[in-house]
Amino acid sequence: MSTNPVAFVGLGSMGAPMARNLLNSGFTVTVFNRSRARAEALATDGVTIVESPHEAVTPGGIVVSMLADDAALEAVTLGKDGFAERLGEGGLHISMSTVSADTSRKLAREHGGRGSQFLTAPVFGRPEAAAARKLWICQSGAAAAKARARPVLEALGQGIHDFGDDPGAASVVKLSGNFLILSAVEALAEALALGEKSGIDRAVLAGFLGQTIFSCPIYQNYGRILANRAFEPPGFTVELGMKDVKLVRDAAEAATVPMPIADLLHARLLTGLAKGRASLDWTAIELSTAEDAGIAVK
Amino acid sequence: MSTNPVAFVGLGSMGAPMARNLLNSGFTVTVFNRSRARAEALATDGVTIVESPHEAVTPGGIVVSMLADDAALEAVTLGKDGFAERLGEGGLHISMSTVSADTSRKLAREHGGRGSQFLTAPVFGRPEAAAARKLWICQSGAAAAKARARPVLEALGQGIHDFGDDPGAASVVKLSGNFLILSAVEALAEALALGEKSGIDRAVLAGFLGQTIFSCPIYQNYGRILANRAFEPPGFTVELGMKDVKLVRDAAEAATVPMPIADLLHARLLTGLAKGRASLDWTAIELSTAEDAGIAVK
Amino acid sequence: MSTNPVAFVGLGSMGAPMARNLLNSGFTVTVFNRSRARAEALATDGVTIVESPHEAVTPGGIVVSMLADDAALEAVTLGKDGFAERLGEGGLHISMSTVSADTSRKLAREHGGRGSQFLTAPVFGRPEAAAARKLWICQSGAAAAKARARPVLEALGQGIHDFGDDPGAASVVKLSGNFLILSAVEALAEALALGEKSGIDRAVLAGFLGQTIFSCPIYQNYGRILANRAFEPPGFTVELGMKDVKLVRDAAEAATVPMPIADLLHARLLTGLAKGRASLDWTAIELSTAEDAGIAVK
Amino acid sequence: MSTNPVAFVGLGSMGAPMARNLLNSGFTVTVFNRSRARAEALATDGVTIVESPHEAVTPGGIVVSMLADDAALEAVTLGKDGFAERLGEGGLHISMSTVSADTSRKLAREHGGRGSQFLTAPVFGRPEAAAARKLWICQSGAAAAKARARPVLEALGQGIHDFGDDPGAASVVKLSGNFLILSAVEALAEALALGEKSGIDRAVLAGFLGQTIFSCPIYQNYGRILANRAFEPPGFTVELGMKDVKLVRDAAEAATVPMPIADLLHARLLTGLAKGRASLDWTAIELSTAEDAGIAVK
DSSP states (O other), X not given: OOSOEEEEEOOSTTHHHHHHHHHHTTOEEEEXXXXXXXXXXXXXXXXXXXXXXXXXXXXXXXXXXXXXXXXXHHHHHHSTTOSHHHHOTTOXXXXXXXXXXXXXXXXXXXXXXXXXXXXXXXXXXXXXXXXXXXXXXXXXXXXXXXXXXXXXXXXXXXXXXXXXXXXXXXXXXXXXXXXXXXXXXXXXXXXXXXXXXXXXXXXXXXXXXXXXXXXXXXXXXXXXHHHHTOOOSOSSBHHHHHHHHHHHHHHHHHTTOOOHHHHHHHHHHHHHHHTTOTTSBGGGGHHHHHHHTTOOOO | XXXXXXXXXXOSTXXXXXXXXXXXXXXXXXXXXXXXXXXXXHHTTXXXXXXXXXXXXXXXXXXXXXXXXXXHHHHHHHSTTXXXXXXXXXXXXXXXXXXXXXXXXXXXXXXXXXXXXXXXXXXXXXXXXXXXXXXXXXXXXXXXXHHHHHHHHHTTEEEEEXXXXXXXXXXXXXXXXXXXXXXXXXXXXXXXXXXXXXXXXXXXXXXXXXXXXXXXXXXXXHHHHHHHTOOOSOSSBHHHHHHHHHHHHHHXXXXXXXXXXXXXXXXXXXXXXHTTOTTSBGGGGHHHHHHHTTOOOO | OXXXXXXXXXXXXXXXXXXXXXXXXXXXXXXXXXXXXXXXXXXXXXXXXXSSHHHHOOTTOEEEEOOSSHHHHHHHHHSTTOSHHHHOTTOEEEEOSOOOHHHHHXXXXXXXXXXXXXXXXXXXXXXXXXXXTOEEEEEEEOHHHHXXXXXXXXTTEEEEEEOOSOTTHHHHHHHHHHHHHHHHXXXXXXXXXXXXXXXXXXXXXXXXXXXXXXXXXXXXXXXXHHHHTOOOSOSSBHHHHHHHHHHHHHHHHHTTOOOHHHHHHHHHHHHHHHTTOTTSBGGGGHHHHHHHTTOOOO | OOSOEEXXXXXXXXXXXXXXXXXXXXXXXXXXXXXXXXXXXXXXXXXXXXXXXXXXXXXXXXXXXXXXXXXXHHHHHHSTTOSHHHHOTTOEEEEOSOOOHHHHHHHHHHHHHTTOEEEEOOEEOOHHHHHTTOEEEEEEEOHHHHHHHHHHHHTTXXXXXEOOSOTTHHHHHHHHHHHHHHHHHHHHHHHHHHHHHTTOOHHHHHXXXXXXXXXXXXXXXXXXXXXXXXXXXXXXXXXXXXXXXXXXXXXXXXXXXXXXXXXXXXXXXXXXXXXXXXXXXXXXXXXXXXXXXXXXXX
16 A cells, blocks of 8 residues: 555656656556546556546645646646645645746645645656656745655656745746757757858757757757758647747746847747648757758758 | 977967967977067967067968957968968968858968968867867868878867868858857846846856756856856957857858847847947846846846 | 717727717717716716716617727626627627727627627827827728718728728738837837937938938828937827737737737837836837947936 | 030949939030940930040049949949049049948048048939939038039939038938838838738738828838739849848948847848849848748749
């Protein structure tokens, strides 16, 4: 009999390996996913599958959520069959999705009104990193929530970085990070286009940068993808990138901070959508850079 | 008696430690610098100081140049008392300055017409890296020039990256690298402003980024500078940054490649100049980002 | 006894002179305004003042609305005490506010469901133009609505321009027009800054442009305001300008049309808000242009 | 026998009708054009054709120049067979080309050193306007030069606008005007794309704008061209537009004035060049706007 029950809501490409890691760390995991098929894949591992967010949680227990966007997160929490009501007094919601600071703050208030705690804890890392417990986790919220969440988070990532009490803070950090990643992609795309039209091999240039001044995985991995224009299969789509850049722009507007690169990224993604590239990897914003330079991409 | 004579022209904050490293590697070094005072500082190390670029070289020998800009490089090479004529048949000019591809190509032609070889070999790294032989060197030019230059370059850096035959190629790579660095600075500045106005500590956010998704020196060092707005003393000034971004824009225009981030960086630097910040560190473009967001910087 | 009863909702700086013009054209006018004081000012002219949007309309009658934003328009129409329900079968709502295409389409559907017609009919012109019946009116919606609205619109403006059946179309046209006006302001601001720092008098340059290649009121009036930096009192505030540019950006996003100048205008307005200029005239975005150029504005 | 001899150098699409107008106003005109064929077309009108700029002028006389760019203007003035030397003491050079302020200032100095006067007098208007004496002329320079040039300028345009003593001033005004025109084109292109993808007819929208808030020729004519994408034959090419926008950017850099719209226009024109549109009308920057929005242009 396990002493560590936890509910997990949202079994997408990130949520599934995370739920499995909790199981492997000795947690008793009950899962809900809108499409049951994805949950079934975990059944053989020993998770319990339920039919609604509501059923997944136990009163006063812990629930981890990992959803696609603000609306989905709100729905599983506060919607019909949402888990907030049942979680109730003494519960803890660890919210790991990439959402707006406002949504995080609103959920913290809603849970607070029901006697539950709320911790914002979004992550950096692709599905492979999730599977390998190599996620970087940002957290913000009440101290007690952090203390109670710690064993769960330690089973999911390689480090927990704290950003204080405001439940919105970790959401802003997550959005800032995604903004910086896509900014690096755009800058790389421009530099590679300049190189290409100046007679320099894209792969050689990207390789050089990743080995020298930008020797970190973001530049190495994205440099490789961009050099080869390997936009399929997507790791993270143009459509999802647009969702995040919209959140960044909303955050910038709310904080009255002009962010010209965010506007540029939005324009690039919008062109991607206009040209039918919604399901390519978000690095496919490079195609716009190339087209503007008259580079014929096959 | 040394078997490795080499001339070194240009003893700025980069050139001086590079010349010293050549000396320490057993080269016999003859130096020229426009302002003699900087050359004197190396005299006790055993270099020979001369009064003109012309005198520095020996016919058929090797000369390394490290100047501030295209005009200075052209002057020491082709100007009155320039070394090209005397270098002549069998000579080798290793050109390590950050200049335009056109200047590199022009000098290659000029030397070729006098029977000399020319190698474009700009570097990445700050003065400390130069002193520690930790420069990254990009090279492009004729194969024979590369073979002959190798011992010299190995005494100066931690790796040589080849970009083919075109003498302009390595110059484009160098400019692309500086463009990418300043692009990262601008993106960081925007993210930190968003964080700051959302209640997140600048140093904590920058520290997090440098430890996780951007764990490479560029983000770590510039993140620290930006977090603290430590724009003095400058490592590389707004004025020099403008010189390089102009060269990037010229290269982009010549290659017909729109580079919107380069235009943004140019605007930021121009505002820096307009506000009397020419001699601050080039990361001081951040002040514009902050001011646009209504952040009062003391 | 009048044969032309009409309800008028929203007596701001535009709505008040418009309501007066209807009265002067022989309409029997019943008005509602959230702040009753503004309505009182019209009482001596012979309008009837009521206490709610609901009371203002007669079943099957005509109502004209002129509100500050989408939320206010929705509130008077569909909110508590809104007029849609009472307007009912055979009614006509002439909606003249600057709102999103989506709001116009939604209201058309809502009224349709209650047996009423809806006409989107936003206007161009400042309060003086409203008073002088010099407004330019764009309309879109059902043909029957246009026919019935014509006498009302003719009493308000100098021309009616038709944009077809889609209730959203005229809203997009209105937003496009405001976008173009502020684009002209930004371009003028940049040109005047270039002139100023090149030794050319701002007023002379603006005057020349308005007399020659740009001899139309937009350039003449805004050129004069910009030349003198006469941002108070505001004709239309930075805050309202931001509302409109947000709507433009939302429309652009919905239509997947990147609009880089709209992004630039948004950044300028955001800086205006960040610097406490919300209630200056929207042309005060010029202050950002000047500051970026290091021009000291007192 | 004429009492009004004048030399005219540069018979392009603007210069030719201007020279003819001088002739028709009673001036005795001697012309030089690099390609003699264009000069021949004027021979029947009674002009004298010569073989070099030098031969065109009489010592102490008046010469009008209308060339394609700075280099061409400098060549006919100061180059081999240039007219400056022969013009000499008491001469007057009326320079009507669109060139940089620096070139105008340099020529003023050069002529001053030879005892001649120099007047910068660029024009606004297309070839049809030149033929109809409807050009708008900006002038700057010494008062005596203005007085002497007046009869010539009055024969060419519909008004002379003065910008003071600095020979560079009128050049900056001309560049600012072209910048504003192309800014209006870009803004119109964005608005029309938004309209088009929102279901609004391009021609109807452009027509409305030109009849109402932007009732001036620039918006009317360019609105029509843009609505129909009538980029051939060109009135003024992408290539020439690029020349002018480069001059604007150089002027902005020299004056330390960031001009983000100028950067955007440069990017649009660069894409035009990259896509092989150099000889389309400069309004063809619209194609970029359309392509970014995924609009298929045949």
